[in-house]
Amino acid sequence: MSKIKISVIPGDGIGQEVVPETLKVLDTLAEIHGGVSFQYETHPWSCEYYLEHGIMMPTDGMARLHQTDAIYLGAVGNPKLVPDHVSLWGLLIKIRRECEQVINIRPAQYIEGVTSPLAEPNNFDFIVVRENSEGEYSEVGGRIHSGEDAIAIQNAVFTRKATERTIRYAFELAQKRKGRVTSATKSNGIVHSMPFWDEVFQEVANTYPEIETESNHIDALAAFFVSKPQHFDVVVASNLFGDILTDLGAAIMGSIGIAPAANINLNGKYPSMFEPVHGSAPDIIGKGIANPIGQLWTAKMMLDHLGFEELGSMLFRAIKETIGEGIKTRDLGGSANMKEVIDHIIGKLRLYS
Amino acid sequence: MSKIKISVIPGDGIGQEVVPETLKVLDTLAEIHGGVSFQYETHPWSCEYYLEHGIMMPTDGMARLHQTDAIYLGAVGNPKLVPDHVSLWGLLIKIRRECEQVINIRPAQYIEGVTSPLAEPNNFDFIVVRENSEGEYSEVGGRIHSGEDAIAIQNAVFTRKATERTIRYAFELAQKRKGRVTSATKSNGIVHSMPFWDEVFQEVANTYPEIETESNHIDALAAFFVSKPQHFDVVVASNLFGDILTDLGAAIMGSIGIAPAANINLNGKYPSMFEPVHGSAPDIIGKGIANPIGQLWTAKMMLDHLGFEELGSMLFRAIKETIGEGIKTRDLGGSANMKEVIDHIIGKLRLYS
Ligand SMILES: CC(C)[C@H](C(=O)O)[C@@H](O)C(=O)O
Ligand SMILES: CC(C)[C@H](C(=O)O)[C@@H](O)C(=O)O
Numbered sequence: 001m002s003k004i005k006i007s008v009i010p011g012d013g014i015g016q017e018v019v020p021e022t023l024k025v026l027d028t029l030a031e032i033h034g035g036v037s038f039q040y041e042t043h044p045w046s047c048e049y050y051l052e053h054g055i056m057m058p059t060d061g062m063a064r065l066h067q068t069d070a071i072y073l074g075a076v077g078n079p080k081l082v083p084d085h086v087s088l089w090g091l092l093i094k095i096r097r098e099c100e101q102v103i104n105i106r107p108a109q110y111i112e113g114v115t116s117p118l119a120e121p122n123n124f125d126f127i128v129v130r131e132n133s134e135g136e137y138s139e140v141g142g143r144i145h146s147g148e149d150a151i152a153i154q155n156a157v158f159t160r161k162a163t164e165r166t167i168r169y170a171f172e173l174a175q176k177r178k179g180r181v182t183s184a185t186k187s188n189g190i191v192h193s194m195p196f197w198d199e200v201f202q203e204v205a206n207t208y209p210e211i212e213t214e215s216n217h218i219d220a221l222a223a224f225f226v227s228k229p230q231h232f233d234v235v236v237a238s239n240l241f242g243d244i245l246t247d248l249g250a251a252i253m254g255s256i257g258i259a260p261a262a263n264i265n266l267n268g269k270y271p272s273m274f275e276p277v278h279g280s281a282p283d284i285i286g287k288g289i290a291n292p293i294g295q296l297w298t299a300k301m302m303l304d305h306l307g308f309e310e311l312g313s314m315l316f317r318a319i320k321e322t323i324g325e326g327i328k329t330r331d332l333g334g335s336a337n338m339k340e341v342i343d344h345i346i347g348k349l350r351l352y353s
Numbered sequence: 354m355s356k357i358k359i360s361v362i363p364g365d366g367i368g369q370e371v372v373p374e375t376l377k378v379l380d381t382l383a384e385i386h387g388g389v390s391f392q393y394e395t396h397p398w399s400c401e402y403y404l405e406h407g408i409m410m411p412t413d414g415m416a417r418l419h420q421t422d423a424i425y426l427g428a429v430g431n432p433k434l435v436p437d438h439v440s441l442w443g444l445l446i447k448i449r450r451e452c453e454q455v456i457n458i459r460p461a462q463y464i465e466g467v468t469s470p471l472a473e474p475n476n477f478d479f480i481v482v483r484e485n486s487e488g489e490y491s492e493v494g495g496r497i498h499s500g501e502d503a504i505a506i507q508n509a510v511f512t513r514k515a516t517e518r519t520i521r522y523a524f525e526l527a528q529k530r531k532g533r534v535t536s537a538t539k540s541n542g543i544v545h546s547m548p549f550w551d552e553v554f555q556e557v558a559n560t561y562p563e564i565e566t567e568s569n570h571i572d573a574l575a576a577f578f579v580s581k582p583q584h585f586d587v588v589v590a591s592n593l594f595g596d597i598l599t600d601l602g603a604a605i606m607g608s609i610g611i612a613p614a615a616n617i618n619l620n621g622k623y624p625s626m627f628e629p630v631h632g633s634a635p636d637i638i639g640k641g642i643a644n645p646i647g648q649l650w651t652a653k654m655m656l657d658h659l660g661f662e663e664l665g666s667m668l669f670r671a672i673k674e675t676i677g678e679g680i681k682t683r684d685l686g687g688s689a690n691m692k693e694v695i696d697h698i699i700g701k702l703r704l705y706s
Contacts, residue, residue: 077541084541085548093542117579119472141508141545150513152549155494160503188430188437189446189596192494195438196505219596223604226470226579243542243572244597251576 001037004306005068008042013280014290015074021342022295028346029311032353036308041068045091047081056090062098070302071095071273074295075280096132099270101263102162103169104132104242106277108249108259113323114332116254124229128249129170130242132263134162137239158193163200165266170236171208177233183215184237184245197238222248250277257291257331260298262305274302288337291329293319318348354388357659358421361395366633367643368427374695375648381699382664385706389661394421398444400434409443415451423655424448424626427648428633449485452623454616455515456522457485457595459630461602461612466676467685469607477582481602482523483595485616487515490592511546516553518619523589524561530586536568537590537598550591575601603630610644610684613651615658627655641690644682646672649698671701
């Protein structure tokens with residue numbers, strides 16, 4: 001019996017509602033598998049925790065995360081309690097950086113039964129590989145002068161190492177998929193970082209002659225996500241561009257409530273982290289109507305990452321069938337509540353086995 | 354008879370085809386008006402010009418532009434001839450900066466007869482006000498080390514002055530429209546420039562208590578452009594965020610080929626510049642199939658800016674009716690060529706008068 005240790009951080013808002021319920025799904029899958037058990041270490045780190053302790057996580061928190069095999073996160077942030085840059089840089093971005101989760105991957109695909117805002121969603125199916133450690137998200141910068149003369153300076157920092165490993169990851173992924181990599185750039189307007197990005201992209205591309213490549217400026221690429229999403233396979237982007245493109249990916253799927261993300265540690269020293277793309281939606285907490293699909297798809301990515309691809313596929317099948325049968329929450333046009341969706345999925349998993 | 358001097362820069366690719374044809378429309382409008390004549394000073398500045406002269410425009414070029422009332426631009430850039438950052442920073446961005454065109458405004462609205470990729474475009478109608486002089490588009494930055502150790506640093510520079518005037522412009526515009534201003538931010542991830550932007554936004558907002566305001570992170574806002582475009586009235590954004598949002602605006606309209614832009618000089622010292630959002634599309638040059646609507650809508654913005662709002666409205670009516678009647682180019686699903694569209698519009702204008 002292999003034991004997998006999972007750090008669970010429900011976080012804020014609906015994260016606190018959804019995460020515990022989805023653990024039941026993970027347990028069902030472990031039961032079906034028979035040879036694995038998931039052991040959870042749950043942490044109350046959140047904006048409420050901050051109000052009590054003045055920090056988002058305790059000083060030994062990071063060390064405790066490091067001892068586990070994966071981090072399963074709900075949602076972080078509730079600007080009514082704590083300013084976003086405090087809560088996010090104190091927890092989400094802190095973990096991404098200190099656990100060296102240098103790549104963020106987010107799939108987007110057309111799901112039957114989820115109404116896309118696009119008239120012809122054309123079965124798109126792509127993955128955005130996002131640089132997750134540096135770039136435009138940087139603490140380097142500051143202000144000078146005040147009042148009328150104030151100036152804020154923000155530095156974006158692009159290293160060869162981080163740029164290259166992100167782009168290389170995208171090519172490796174494309175080899176297992178349809179074989180096309182699209183690079184998000186803006187070298188026509190942003191004249192230091194983006195030409196550098198383009199050069200590294202070209203160099204890496206030269207070592208994968210079998211992969212089809214293209215480079216689009218972020219403005220045009222955002223437009224293409226709307227006008228021809230079916231064109232894309234793997235899209236590789238800087239931290240900020242990846243952030244924008246993945247929310248757009250969620251938007252064309254039809255709901256941010258279903259989109260998952262994985263923050264991947266590549267060097268094996270620390271755990272990777274799995275989190276839905278949606279926020280903590282404090283306005284609907286306690287109503288039981290939160291959509292658990294984003295969290296569950298996130299769990300599927302975690303299972304795949306931990307080497308349980310069969311369980312991951314089983315879960316994804318159950319998710320898609322459940323939505324297809326119309327068992328879905330209100331944000332997807334259904335009338336089910338969160339628990340009904342979870343129970344239906346668990347029921348299906350038991351039937352498959 | 355008032356004489357309006359217009360600098361005309363057809364630029365590259367289809368710009369060279371479309372611009373001269375649309376001048377016929379401007380001349381027709383001048384004729385109808387009776388009291389105005391447009392005098393054109395046409396400049397061949399383009400990538401071809403660069404190949405011959407090693408510069409995108411002659412050294413006295415800027416002075417010549419300064420002597421005219423407006424600049425009417427086609428499209429700049431043809432990466433097959435000249436790298437984009439050379440052609441754009443040598444012409445488009447150079448003019449924006451040296452003519453102090455500190456604001457860029459781009460409307461997006463649902464146009465009957467243009468098929469939006471959205472299933473329910475819901476008659477959206479908004480304007481993006483973009484900071485056009487600084488921000489993420491900055492020449493400040495550089496590189497250190499090479500090979501494996503290379504680092505590129507890009508500075509974004511936000512001054513109080515430029516940030517405030519952009520935001521103020523948006524509020525003034527909203528007063529004449531539906532009274533809502535949405536600010537594009539990313540202060541949860543970009544911790545120096547964006548919190549600064551938010552503070553200035555809040556201060557300006559306090560002086561317009563009658564205007565409804567909201568602030569969205571750029572990732573969520575990009576998603577909302579797809580999921581609820583009808584929600585927006587005036588959207589205010591930094592240089593980069595405005596760039597991305599306006600291409601998205603064009604995408605949800607259904608074609609980048611119809612979207613216009615105005616680069617506005619606010620201090621009256623230099624002319625403003627009017628340019629379509631589309632690029633030079635060198636692949637379709639010479640075929641006569643380029644869509645002239647983006648350029649014509651741009652001409653409408655120029656007419657409005659020069660104080661000929663009646664002519665501007667007349668032109669916009671002719672544009673919409675022509676598209677509505679199905680006289681449109683292939684990119685809009687029609688079969689007309691560029692000249693047929695132009696002739697039809699001219700015919701309509703004559704009928705109105
Ligand atoms: C060509 C490029 C530099 C330019 C910009 O980003 O400003 C274009 O995309 C635009 O929006 O006018
Ligand atoms: C909350 C925010 C800092 C975060 C980001 O921009 O990385 C979020 O938008 C995401 O994409 O995970």
